[in-house]
Amino acid sequence: MKPTVAPFPSSRLRRTRQSSAIRALVRSNSLSVDDLIWPVFVRDGKDTEEPVPSMPGVMRRSVDLIAKAAREAADLGIPAICLFPYTDTSLKTEDCAEAWNPDNLCNRAIRAIKDAAPEIAVMTDVALDPYNINGHDGYVVDGEIVNDATVEALVKMALTQAESGADIIGPSDMMDGRIGAIRKALEQDGHHNVMILSYAAKYASSFYGPFRDAVGASGALSGDKNTYQMDPGNSDEAMRLIERDLAEGADMVMVKPGMPYLDICRRAKETFGVPTFAYQVSGEYAMLQAAAQNGWLDGEKVMLESLLGFKRAGCDGILTYFAPEAARLLAA
Template identity: 80%
Template sequence: MTHTPAPFPTSRLRRTRQSAAVRGLVRQNSLTVDDLIWPVFVRDGEGIEEPIPSMPGVYRRSVDKIVEAAREAADLGIPVICLFPYTDPALKTEDCAEAWNLENLSNRATRAIKAAVPEIAVMTDVALDPYNINGHDGFVVDGEIVNDATVQALVKQALSQAEAGADIIGPSDMMDNRIGAIRNALEENGFQNVMLMSYAAKYASAFYGPFRDAVGASGALKGDKTTYQMDPANADEALRLVARDLSEGADMVMVKPGMPYLDICRSVKDEFGVPTFAYQVSGEYAMITGAAQNGWIDGDKAMLESLMAFKRAGCDGILTYFAPAVARKLSGK
């Protein structure tokens, strides 16, 4: 819609910016705690909160501490906590069998959270990289990340997570046909209410570095992920991928990373009108936090401004390591 304002001084566009009350009245977008998903890292042990140097303020937590984090999240009104395991290197293998072990870290943490904090939803990650000695999201055969055999393994992983009690499963692997295969398996095994949030447009990004440190994948990765994650130069392909994943049974879709791909978020929301999420990834978090710690920016203001950008771009929610800090800021706690 095109609107031409009356000429000055009849039209003074600063009128609606003159006070906090008026600015609030005309504000187009809002950020609430309901928009937040908190990604957390789980490790083995007990009573452990281990700092991640490349992500100041973020920790690897043992299962008991993850339960405490889930309670904190629920008390703050954060609706979803998302689990990422830091797997013992001794459990990483070529066949990635730990991925569907019912007693792996992710599944143990899911069960513990659902037992202690049933009101919070648990989201889990489906990909082989935390369990793969090669550091890739899929099986590596003669230097190639193979698709179809990987999908079969992802189905087993997803079923184990559903059995553990996951509410939302997030396939992040970017293999072809994994959404359809997982959805069919969930239906056939009585998990029809488990939701799929597809990492539909996941780019081969330089912003993942601190995350790979957090899950212990940095040293293991051989080569890169450009044969399955998206080329950062492409936009139309993202829409094709989203359309495909929706047709295969995704309930929600995600764009990853976040701020460098706000145009993709906007296009996805405009094109499909489905629940659309963005992941404010580890590199984005580290940049804001690092600059704030050096006194170069106001950390709280930059945090809130960065998240509002996602809402303005059409996102229904954001995965962000800032979730507890944002929730406290919004609630005044």
Template identity: 75%
Template structure:
């Protein structure tokens, strides 16, 4: 409850805004490097750093370069990194078997990161789109992505990531029932301490375009993802999805995209009182970067302000491509 202030002039609300010290004392939320998760794109090869044209400042990196970049980010205070693979098109198949190959890009990078930076948390992505010739997150049968058969594949993918050493597994597919099946498989497979950060409220958004370029799924995608990702006009449904995933064993939940859905972040935080994350997705990042590069916005200030918005909305953390750049400023 917010109590009414005394009448002016007894209450001058500007008093606590007068100096940096007073503003700091009155500040309701804070942004820390501990709040940042850095999404990165891994590709094959050695010594490769390949720019993603639609995401200025973002690269597809080979495993050795991922490790180098992670060390730099860790030294800045970034504690968690999230891997997304750019899969060779020749390895994309209808059965998506590369998704649970122990030696695929994601698993290879996970092992390399845990060997080099054992205290850095490694998060992985569970979905079939990087491995699927259709670009869909699940198996497409006659134009419809089937649920139960897809969940069986996602379980195998999640177990392979846990075996590679992942600390956090992020199912981003939006299939029904996958959290419960993945949790059961992890428990029975000896991976009781692996966290599940469920993409519980992932919307069928137009803000994902640059990401699909980055992982090579844009050209492959046939149709859209509206039969499994959420309608952007719904919020009550998001709460039902979150409640279900928590009941099935999710440790943390995510809202994706981030800034256009801060109302969902707030409702999730107030309703469930669990760690709620937001993904500041590729389209959000690209817009801010483009405006900054054109001199239309102060890039550093809008970067930090955008991250502060997530904290104000009740998020415990945020996946953001700005993580290293923000950490340099926050930790200074």
């Protein structure tokens, strides 16, 4: 689109910026609480929470406190919450069997949230890294992260989450063919309404460090994830991955990380026109928090500006650790 602009002074583009009322009338994008998904970390225990040192303000919570937090989120109008488990080292194995244990942390938390706040949508993570003694998203065989055996495990994991009451399954593993396999299994087991929000374009990023601290995967990880997560230099590949996941049955797609990949968000939305999400990942959150705590940035303003940037790039929603704080500010 090429706008038609009269010559100055017939055209004074500052006219539409002269007051908050006028700016609101002509604003192209806006942020609301409806755009937020809150990622939370669940740990074992009761009435227990502990801070994640590399993510100021973020806590690991026991199941009972996760349910309480979900109730508070629902009262703020946040539409969805996403669960990530901090699994005890004793439960991490090479076969990752804890991933599909019906009574693992994640599945217990799903049920607790559904009891405490049935109106909030529960999203889950599907990847083996929280349960893998090797710290990888897939099985490691002779130093290789193998694809097809991993997909079989992910299907079992997704089914137990659906049976526990999850509304949205979020495969974040980046194995080939996992969306089709999970969708087929969900249909066969009668979970026709369980949605898949695919981490379709997940990059092998250095911005994930604090998250790995939060789920206890940092020390376990051997090597890197470059053979299955995307090369940060690639853009067209992201479009192929998104197209494939949609063809296999994904309802929604995600770009991860967020702010360094806003160009991918824009391309995804313009190319496919499907519900598109971004994950403002732990490193992005930690940077903004650190700068705010040092007085280098206005924390509240930068937080809201960063979230609005996702909407301007075409995102329908954002996974962000800022969700409760943003919701309170948006309601003020």
